[in-house]
Amino acid sequence: MVFSLPKRLFSCSSLLRNRAIIYTSNGPVTQALSIITYQPLPPPPPNTINIKFILAPINPADLNTIEGVYPSKPSLSSNLSSSGKGSKDEPVFVAGNEGLAEVVDVGEGVSGLEKGTWVVMDKPQVGTWATSRNVGVKDVIRLPFGKLNGLSEAHGATMTVNPTTAYNMLDSFIQLSEGDWIIQNGANSAVGKLVIQIAKIRGLKTINFVRSRDNLSELVKELEKLGATKVLTYDDLYDKSIRGKVKEWTGGKDIRLALNCVGGEPAAAIAKLLGSNAHLVSYGAMSKKPLSLPTSLFIFKNLTSHGFWQTRWSKENSRHKKAALIGTLAEWMTQGKLKAPDHENLTIFRHDSDEEATQKVRETLRRVAEGKVGKKVLFKLEDVNA
Amino acid sequence: MVFSLPKRLFSCSSLLRNRAIIYTSNGPVTQALSIITYQPLPPPPPNTINIKFILAPINPADLNTIEGVYPSKPSLSSNLSSSGKGSKDEPVFVAGNEGLAEVVDVGEGVSGLEKGTWVVMDKPQVGTWATSRNVGVKDVIRLPFGKLNGLSEAHGATMTVNPTTAYNMLDSFIQLSEGDWIIQNGANSAVGKLVIQIAKIRGLKTINFVRSRDNLSELVKELEKLGATKVLTYDDLYDKSIRGKVKEWTGGKDIRLALNCVGGEPAAAIAKLLGSNAHLVSYGAMSKKPLSLPTSLFIFKNLTSHGFWQTRWSKENSRHKKAALIGTLAEWMTQGKLKAPDHENLTIFRHDSDEEATQKVRETLRRVAEGKVGKKVLFKLEDVNA
Secondary structure, eight states, X not given: OOOOOOGGGGOOTTTEEXXXXXXXXXXOHHHHOEEEEEOOOOOOOTTEEEEEEEXXXXXXXXXHXXXXXXXXXXXXXXXXXXXXXXXXXXXXXXXXXXXXXXXXXXXXXXXXXXXXXXXXXXXXXXXXXXXXXXXXXXXXXXXXXXXXXXXOHHHHHTXXXXXXXXXXXXXXXXXXXXXXXXXXXXXXXXXXXXXXXXXXXTTOEEEEEEOOOTTHHHHHHHHHHHTOSEEEEHHHHHSTTHHHHHHHHHTTOOOOEEXXXXXXXXXXXXXXXXXXXXXXXEOOOTTOOOEEEOHHHHHHHOOEEEEOOHHHHHHHSOHHXXXXXXXXXXXXXXXXXXXXXXXXXXXXXXXXXXXXXXXXXXXHHHHHHTTOOOSEEEEEEOOEEO | OOOOOXXXXXXXXXXXXXXXXXXXXXXXXXXXXXXXXXXXXOOOOTTEEEEEEEEEEOOHHHHHHXXXXXXXXXXOBOOSOSSSBTSSSBOBEEOOSOOEEEEEEEOTTOOSOOTTOEXXXXXXXXXXXXXXXXXXXXXXXXXXXXXXXXXXXXXXXXXXXXXXXXHHHHHHSSOOOTTOEEEESXXXXXXXXXXXXXXXXXXXXXEEEEOOOTTHHHHHHXXXXXXXXXXXXXXXXXXXXXXXXXXXXXXXXXXXXXXXXXXXXXXXXXXXXXXXXXXXXXXXXXXXXXXXXXXXXXXXXXXXXXXXXXXXXXXXXXXXXXXHHHHHHHHHHHTXXXXXXXXXXXXXXXXXXXXXXHHHHHHHHHHHHTTOOOSEEEEXXXXXXX
């Protein structure tokens, strides 16, 4: 027989200090954010768990949240330190909304979650840009597949915002059957690419519009490889011949769902390609222009215009339904049917001082804010030696 | 015993010739329309009735229909004459969509409709600008109240387009309870005034916006007399203080229904006053500007934008439901709870020649098209001596 040490001895969570990317008041990311180091977490109180973040992405909405212009606000954290920033006297906001974490300790009364379980966040704005946090059992959703089953860390870390948005927009507004067509603009956005992939899984055909660019043929190839039925530019969209082309492709079948993350003319133009009783679902406004549509589309063609916000969906749906959705997405990911986004990890190393780490974080977020990073950036925060 | 002649002898419908306002191809109302005189109707075939129009309004959509730019198209009539215009060889479009008629003769197999019954049109674009027409029993809905019960001809003639639109917009998109608030622009439109009155009957509060004008205080008094809770101008609407005022009036209760017949800024501004999970329903675009709304209202406040078109509602709902609605509206009208629109009757006299009558019709429609008639104009066409 092999002699095995009690697992508890190998847990080092209590031996290492933690780090978090925090802010105390809203402002530009290059000024508001800093990194603090704080003491190891105490054992979790009843019905809570201590989790250690593996990877946590920078989403565009995180920047708006830190700037204070996002409708979903984090609560102040006062349990990081016994004194100074993050303490009861000086509570802080821990940044980050999405992330993959591993359970490192469970409190009394917790069932269904054990040490080593991978979890994603259910509660919005938990503050995922940190090493370890103590959270309620209902703040997380257990992943059915762990790393052993081939789900990558990047998959797990980017599961609760974009893939859920893509899935639910295809599912919530209209009953689509195999062979039905949908149309979208901003098709090369993170969500747009997931829409293409999930539509393909469901047997739906997609007409995808993107901005014209130098390397257009590469992008078209990439989207087609993901499963896009048609990929065109906004120049094609505004051309009079588009109506005839679409009719030819669909065999005259009405398109009844359009997904919009751009606004302005690229939104109006896809709405005009829809048939009667169709739904236009907006989840972004990258052009920063309003959604401007002819009233006649609403009156005579019975267009309905909706918005989709995963945060609201999450609030309005049961944990059971959310866990089932996460399960479905995780399965598709392990089957290779849903790609993880192109990404780069930004590691905050153990040996980085708080000052160095703060500069690194601010500089990265500045580049993201300026749109200079084509890939999804994921934070990997290392614990700090005690 | 009193000797009574068989009623049939007193029917003079077969002794007088008919007239209709017709067009043979789409064009401007001042050129396309003319009046023709045609032979008396033969007795109605089985399951049809002969009706005689009492009054028929000019609605804005009639002008668009004649111009050929309205989505609801009439069919050609080929049963007016045995030769010439309106015959099988030269079918014509009879203009007019709405109207009040009296049954003058019933075919075999018709039940529930007798001579003297007042009916309104169920089928769109029947061609109501005429003296007598032969129609199917399902083309009409019987009015439960006749003239003896105090329903005026003007009420009956203007029942199936505007009052139904107002009623259904308050009924179809959201469950409103007594004390709830709604908001509308173009509040002095025909539909807007009906919305005010029906809201009052239902115990709903209304915030009503109108264009500023010289006789504003008169208009405000008129709308308040109809039951408007608040009447303001678009200048008030664009003023920053409006948010606070509305909150004070509603006691902070969310407004969840906005009705829009203007588009452009007056539509966006009322949408911004709505609470979460609200519905913006558009039934017109008097400003001719598109419906332009911030995407954030859709995403973060879950605004849904719909259109309402009574023609579609009518197509999608059962005859039973439509008859019940007409019954409810007629009852409110006889109770004095719903006013007939301000109107003037335009009589085409028996002694007017076709040429004179044609000039009269064209001239009236020109004035309506130019917005020079403040009142609803209702056609009263007299039969012509045989």
